[in-house]
Amino acid sequence: MDIHPGTRGSARLWHHVEDGFVSVAVWTEKVAGEGEDADPLMLYHRPSASGLLAVFDGVGGAGRPLAGRTPSGRARTHAWLASRRVRGLVEEWYTDRSTGFSPEALVAHIDGRLATGVLQRRRTRGRLQRELPSTFAGLAFEPNAGQVSWHVLWAGDSRCYVAEPSIGLQQLSVDDTEAADALALLLQDPPMTNMVHASGGFAVNRWRGSAHVPCVLITATDGFFGYVDTPAEFEHLLWQTLLGSQDALHWSVLLAERVESYTKDDASIAIAALGFDDFSALRASFRWRFDNLQEEHATPMRRAASMGRTALVETRERSWLAYRDGYERRLPRYEGIDS
Template sequence: MDVEAGPRGQARLWHHVEPGLTAAAIWTERSTGRGEDADPLVVLHRPSGMGLLGVFDGVGGAGRAVAGRTPGDVERTQAWIASRRVRGLVEEWFVSERSVASAEGLAAHVAARLGEGVPRRGRVRGSIHRELPSTFAGLAFDVDSSGLRWEALWAGDSRCYVIETGAGLQQLSRDDCDIDDALVQLVQDPPMTNVICADRPFTINTGPGSAQLPCILLCATDGFFGYVDTPARFELVLLETLLSSQDCLHWMGQLAERVCSYTGDDASLALTAFGFTDFASLRASFRERLEHLRVAHAVPMDGVPPADRQALVVARERSWEAYRVSYERRLATAFRDRP
């Protein structure tokens, strides 16, 4: 698959479209040259119909220690290195072990090699410091004429999703934190209880799922969904940019511009859309869903006076209570082996 990369300001964009398949990805950074998200991962093995999406977010707070410098004397943090190493190890695992893939095998593969060649620091008990910490969210999928099947894989607070034309955006992974409610997570930003790292045990959570075609699989780091006013707004951003785009690259460009306008973090995203005959079909399939989101969520939220905190709280809670029915519909069966 020939996927074209298109740099645009502080963003990198990838896209590929053919009948029945659209693949795309975005990478952005808040501070030029210091972004702690790795490039997103999109891999498809055509003979088997199997593939993998992945996003990787170096954990800046826990991995802020300097790990080294580039030949140009630019400091690189442990978080910067971690996300890129995890990406390479995940891709290596998928390519070499595709037929016997398991979350346990992936975790063992990453743990065995993540810290190679990086000087180790003495552990400070009780500290938030981690050696080479990174989140990971991935979707290993298998698609054929009968439909789409996937295994969600994750550690930390990057997320896996499916988007269906009727039900819309649905979360497939549960953040590794002590709060499950997505709205409360937006407001409180709770600390993570599990991330990939080189100095402590970690778990890669896993959960199966399936859907009929057409639909979209998507993985994103928290720079995309963690800085919106309500969970419904992330889907609105995805679909508003889709419906106003001329082609896939235009969609990725508009989406990158939107996320850079509101996020306080690096942000990356990878997606594959299956079963749509072309980009025009993909766009048209979500027109009704977008109209519903605008009426039910965007208009009430946009009508809140900027200085009225109480009105904002009420509008946000109403939006979430209406939205979560479809958004959480797959979470009851979307995970297992959570620590």
């Protein structure tokens, strides 16, 4: 796959376009040189039109201890190192099927190699600390007679989505936290109950599904979706930036500009649009959905913001009530591995 990288300030951008396939990805960091998200992973096998989208977010709270230093002497935490090592191990696992395409094989691959060769490795202490902790959210996809089938794979609170022009954004993974309601998770920050780490005892959840093409697959860390006012706002910004863009590269630029305007965290996203004739067709397909979100969610929230906290809370709850059924229609029936 011929990926075209670009940069905007400290952000890193990627895009690729060919018949029936458009992809973009964005990586940004809150503090220059300290970003705990790894670069998003985008793999595409052109002969089979299958691939993998994945994101990785080093867990700063659990991974504060020093893991080592770069050759230049720069300190790197367990969280910073973890996301990058997990990224590499997931890529190895996906491209080498000799170990088997299963969560168990992925866990074994990560668990056996994550801590190998880490400088200054020491056993972390405390209930909340982990060795090399990171989230992982991946979508492995393949075409299937006018549809796309996928395996959703995740550990932690990074997320996977599918978006259909007539239905909109639908969450495919369930955060590994005690709370599961997407609005509640915007209003609180519960600890994760599961994440990838080198201390042992983590799980990779799996859920399978499919959708008719054309559709859009998305993986994102919480820097993108965790700092908006309502769950609908994340979808709104996806199509607002899409409709405002001239091409795929421009879309990635607008996504970076937008997320940097509101997030309080590092942020990364990987997007694959499947089955659209070209970028113009992708953009046109989501015009109706954007107009609907603008009228039913974005405009009422903007008005409520100037009317005080009570109006804002009430409008946010109405937005979630109207949005929730469509957004949650593909969520797994339960957390955990489903074979």
